[in-house]
Amino acid sequence: xxxxxxxxxxxxxxxxxxxxxxxxxxxxxxxxxxxxxxxxxxxxxxxxxxxxxxxxxxxxxxxxxxxxxxxxxxxxxxxxxxxxxxxxxxxxxxxxxxxxxxxxxxxxxxxxxxxxxxxxxxxxxxxxxxxxxxxxxxxxxxxxxxxxxxxxxxxxxxxxxxxxxxxxxxxxxxxxxxxxxxxxxxxxxxxxxxxxxxxxxxxxxxxxxxxxxxxxxxxxxxxxxxxxxxxxxxxxxxxxxxxxxxxxxxxxxxxxxxxxxxxxxxxxxxxxxxxxxxxxxxxxxxxxxxxxxxxxxxxxxxxxxxxxxxxxxxxxxxxxxxxxxxxxxxxxxxxxxxxxxxxxxxxxxxxxxxxxxxxxxxxxxxxxxxxxxxxxxxxxxxxxxxxxxxxxxxxxxxxxxxxxxxxxxxxxxxxxxxxxxxxxxxxxxxxxxxxxxxxxxxxxxxxxxxxxxxxxxxxxxxxxxxxxxxxxxxxxxxxxxxxxxxxxxxxxxxxxxxxxxxxxxxxxxxxxxxxxxxxxxxxxxxxxxxxxxxxxxxxxxxxxxxxxxxxxxxxxxxxxxxxxxxxxxxxxxxxxxxxxxxxxxxxxxxxxxxxxxxxxxxxxxxxxxxxxxxxxxxxxxxxxxxxxxxxxxxxxxxxxxxxxxxxxx
Numbered sequence: 080x081x082x083x084x085x086x087x088x089x090x091x092x093x094x095x096x097x098x099x100x101x102x103x104x105x106x107x108x109x110x111x112x113x114x115x116x117x118x119x120x121x122x123x124x125x126x127x128x129x130x131x132x133x134x135x136x137x138x139x140x141x142x143x144x145x146x147x148x149x150x151x152x153x154x155x156x157x158x159x160x161x162x163x164x165x166x167x168x169x170x171x172x173x174x175x176x177x178x179x180x181x182x183x184x185x186x187x188x189x190x191x192x193x194x195x196x197x198x199x200x201x202x203x204x205x206x207x208x209x210x211x212x213x214x215x216x217x218x219x220x221x222x223x224x225x226x227x228x229x230x231x232x233x234x235x236x237x238x239x240x241x242x243x244x245x246x247x248x249x250x251x252x253x254x255x256x257x258x259x260x261x262x263x264x265x266x267x268x269x270x271x272x273x274x275x276x277x278x279x280x281x282x283x284x285x286x287x288x289x290x291x292x293x294x295x296x297x298x299x300x301x302x303x304x305x306x307x308x309x310x311x312x313x314x315x316x317x318x319x320x321x322x323x324x325x326x327x328x329x330x331x332x333x334x335x336x337x338x339x340x341x342x343x344x345x346x347x348x349x350x351x352x353x354x355x356x357x358x359x360x361x362x363x364x365x366x367x368x369x370x371x372x373x374x375x376x377x378x379x380x381x382x383x384x385x386x387x388x389x390x391x392x393x394x395x396x397x398x399x400x401x402x403x404x405x406x407x408x409x410x411x412x413x414x415x416x417x418x419x420x421x422x423x424x425x426x427x428x429x430x431x432x433x434x435x436x437x438x439x440x441x442x443x444x445x446x447x448x449x450x451x452x453x454x455x456x457x458x459x460x461x462x463x464x465x466x467x468x469x470x471x472x473x474x475x476x477x478x479x480x481x482x483x484x485x486x487x488x489x490x491x492x493x494x495x496x497x498x499x500x501x502x503x504x505x506x507x508x509x510x511x512x513x514x515x516x517x518x519x520x521x522x523x524x525x526x527x528x529x530x531x532x533x534x535x536x537x538x539x540x541x542x543x544x545x546x547x548x549x550x551x552x553x554x555x556x557x558x559x560x561x562x563x564x565x566x567x568x569x570x571x572x573x574x575x576x577x578x579x580x581x582x583x584x585x586x587x588x589x590x591x592x593x594x595x596x597x598x599x600x601x602x603x604x605x606x607x608x609x610x611x612x613x614x615x616x617x618x619x620x621x622x623x624x625x626x627x628x629x630x631x632x633x634x635x636x637x638x639x640x641x642x643x644x645x646x647x648x649x650x651x652x653x654x655x656x657x658x659x660x661x662x663x664x665x666x667x668x669x670x671x672x673x674x675x676x677x678x679x680x681x682x683x684x685x686x687x688x689x690x691x692x693x694x695x696x697x698x699x700x701x702x703x704x705x706x707x708x709x710x711x712x713x714x715x716x717x718x719x720x721x722x723x724x725x726x727x728x
Contacts, residue, residue, distance in 0.1 A: 117153060127164040131157060135169060138176055143291060143337045144374040150180040171200055171209045178216050182223055183376070194220055211241040211249050218256050222263065230260045238273075248289040251280040255296045262306070274300055290335040297328035298340045301347055312354075321351060338374035346383055353386070358394050365390065381407060385426050392434045404430045421450035572604045587698065591658060591665070592624040598637055602654065605641045612651040619658040626665060628724055629698050635691050636669050636711075636720045644673015644718055664705060664723040672717040699725050 117137045121130045134157045141149040157173035160166075178194030181187075194216050201209035214237035221230035234257035241253035258273035277296045281288050304321045311317055325348045332341040349364035365387050372380050384403045391400035404427050411423035424447040431440035576597065595617055606613045637654060645652045650672075657668045692709050702725040710721040 117149075117156075127160055128166070131160050131164065131166055131169045134160070135172060138172065139291075140336070142176060142179070143339065145183075145339055145376055146374075147180045147184050150176055154180065167200075167204050167206070168209075171197055171204075171206070171212075174200060175212060175216050179219065182220055187224065190220060207240060208244050208246055208249060211237055211244060211246075211253060214240060215249075215253055215256050218260065222260060227260060227263055230263075231257075234260050247280050247283075247286040248292050251277045251288050251296060252292045254280075255292070255299055258299060258303075262302070267306075270303060274303055290331065291337055294328060294331055294335055294337050294340045297324055297331065298343050300324045301328065301344065305347060318351065321347070325351075338371040339376070339379070342368045342371050342375045342379055342383070346379075346386060349390075350386060353390055353393070358390060362387075362390055362394075377410075381410065381423070381426065385430070388426075388430045389433055392430065397434055400430065400434060417450050417454035421447050421454060424450060569604060569607050572600060572607075576600050576604065586630055588627040589630045590624060591619065591626050591628055594628060594630070594633060595619065595656070595658075597631070598633060598656070601634060601637060609641075609645065609652065611645070611648060613645075614651060614653050616653065616655040617658075618656070620660075623658055623660065623665065626726060626728060628665060628667075629694060632691060632695070632722070632724070633667060633669060635688055636722075639688075640669075640671040640673055640718065644671050647674050648672075660726060661723070663726055664708075665726045667720075667722040667724070669720040669722075670714075670717060695722075695724065702727070 117134065120137075121133050124130050124133065134153050138150060138153050138157065141147075141153060154173045154177040157169050158177075161169035161173065174193050174197035178190050178192075178197060181190035181193060194213065198210070198213035198217065201213050214233050217233040218230050218237055221227070221233060234253075237253045238250075238257055241250040244250065254273045254277035258270050258277065261267075261269040261273065274296070278300060280286055281293050281296055301321060301324050304317055304324065307317045308314070308321060325344050328340070328344045329348070332344065345364045345368035349361040349368070352358075352361035352364065365383065368383055369387075372383075384407050388400045388403035388407070391397070391403070407423055407426050407430075411420050411427075414420045414423060424443045428440055428443040428447055431437075431443055599615065599617075602613070602615045633656070640652075640654055653672045655668075655670045657670075659666050659668075688711065695708065696704070704725065705723040708723045710719075712719055
């Protein structure tokens with residue numbers, strides 16, 4: 080059995096044991112159910128791992144029942160225990176759920192604190208699944224704060240990370256959450272696209288999606304079609320789709336305890352029946368939803384009261400309709416937010432209009448406008464107060480800065496004489512330093528010019544030497560009557576080579592590719608005057624093509640192969656050039672299969688070899704050269720030259 084299977088079995092056993100303990104605590108001897116707190120459940124549990132499992136189960140229950148204070152209390156207990164037992168998964172879940180709870184309590188600072196802790200912790204432990212979950216929560220955070228740009232950024236990032244995992248539940252949650260962002264943008268195409276991606280995972284029988292996430296996807300799908308129904312109220316296909324997804328979602332709520340979603344689905348079902356004038360059925364669904372009033376957000380409950388008020392007014396039961404209107408207004412008296420007060424009076428206004436109570440409607444309309452205007456004025460006053468505080472702060476800072484400047488000025492005056500003396504001393508030293516370095520710089524420039532002049536002189540010694548040998552080689556072709564065009568071809572190739580040589584006279588360095596191209600031209604000319612077959616093998620990585628080396632640095636050794644090595648050769652002549660990177664050097668290895676003359680290694684050298692050696696020393700005077708940067712030696716079958724040049728890139 081694999082490690083993951085063992086962990087899964089262990090978690091299941093812990094869950095079953097936790098359930099057994101819960102049942103034993105819940106039921107008394109006479110079978111009467113006792114209502115226990117989470118503290119009662121864990122007080123007799125001795126192991127931290129089992130306590131954590133009970134607390135995590137309680138966290139999920141509180142989240143689905145919208146018990147925000149309980150989430151916060153349990154979450155902080157989990158943080159304490161998980162740090163003690165080093166349970167990384169539990170610690171992350173606590174941070175993430177605390178971020179969500181504080182968000183719904185509109186405590187933005189605390190929400191960001193815990194959401195960011197979850198995200199940073201997930202990155203620290205390098206858990207891709209947790210990173211995706213934290214990004215999803217950041218998406219919720221920015222949607223709640225109406226920052227759609229950041230919500231989109233985090234939403235897309237959460238989808239990218241979730242798609243790298245094998246957890247289809249998190250993937251479906253990421254798709255579903257991102258779709259809600261596009262709903263705010265009124266981008267119905269992307270809204271539906273991401274919902275469909277999430278829903279396909281739900282409907283895929285080969286994948287097992289978390290039932291709570293599945294219900295949230297159903298609720299979001301219902302929201303999408305409700306949005307369409309609002310725009311196309313008579314479209315029967317849209318209405319039928321709404322009924323279908325609501326009914327499927329409600330069936331799922333029979334096995335999954337998620338009151339928030341269940342109330343949403345029941346309320347929308349009642350609204351559809353209300354619009355179809357099936358008032359008794361609508362009333363039935365509204366009252367089913369009302370049973371969960373202790374486990375849903377206040378705004379959801381007010382919407383439910385609002386719908387019930389309209390239902391009873393439509394049934395001509397004005398008294399009952401106004402009873403729900405009065406419940407709404409009771410909340411208005413308790414409400415501290417001026418804007419929310421205005422919203423509640425707006426509900427009462429529409430209910431009164433629907434009931435044709437014009438006087439009351441006018442009264443509520445005036446109160447609605449009154450509170451909306453107060454909210455607007457309060458917002459403006461708060462902005463003005465903020466500006467005033469900012470102005471006073473800046474004024475105070477300016478006064479402090481002014482006093483500080485005054486003190487500094489006095490200190491500055493006291494130090495003026497010392498400062499002037501210091502400046503004079505520094506200027507004197509500077510003038511002396513400038514004169515010294517100017518003189519030294521002239522010496523260095525003279526030395527550099529000398530080095531460059533020596534390099535040019537050495538190259539000029541190479542070029543005439545090579546050109547002279549090449550022109551001498553043309554005589555046999557002039558007298559070869561069997562192929563009169565051979566001399567013309569030779570001259571054409573030779574002219575191209577001479578142009579390259581002239582270029583090299585003005586350029587001290589060129590690229591390895593340019594060096595190899597020249598060698599290919601040179602070998603082509605030499606091959607024309609040979610009576611035996613010839614092959615040139617070049618092995619060089621493309622990444623080294625653009626590295627600079629001294630121009631014509633290899634030509635001398637190739638020429639020596641033809642002049643000294645291949646003169647008396649009967650079989651095929653071969654030259655191999657291998658260029659590679661070794662430590663911080665470019666290693667150029669040249670091998671030929673020329674005929675070896677015993678005890679006559681000097682015949683494989685010429686004056687130009689010494690010129691090349693001196694040229695490399697001058698060219699790389701500022702670099703560390705390898706101890707044996709130029710090696711020429713005979714082998715059993717030919718000669719080998721190894722040249723190591725600093726890689727200056």
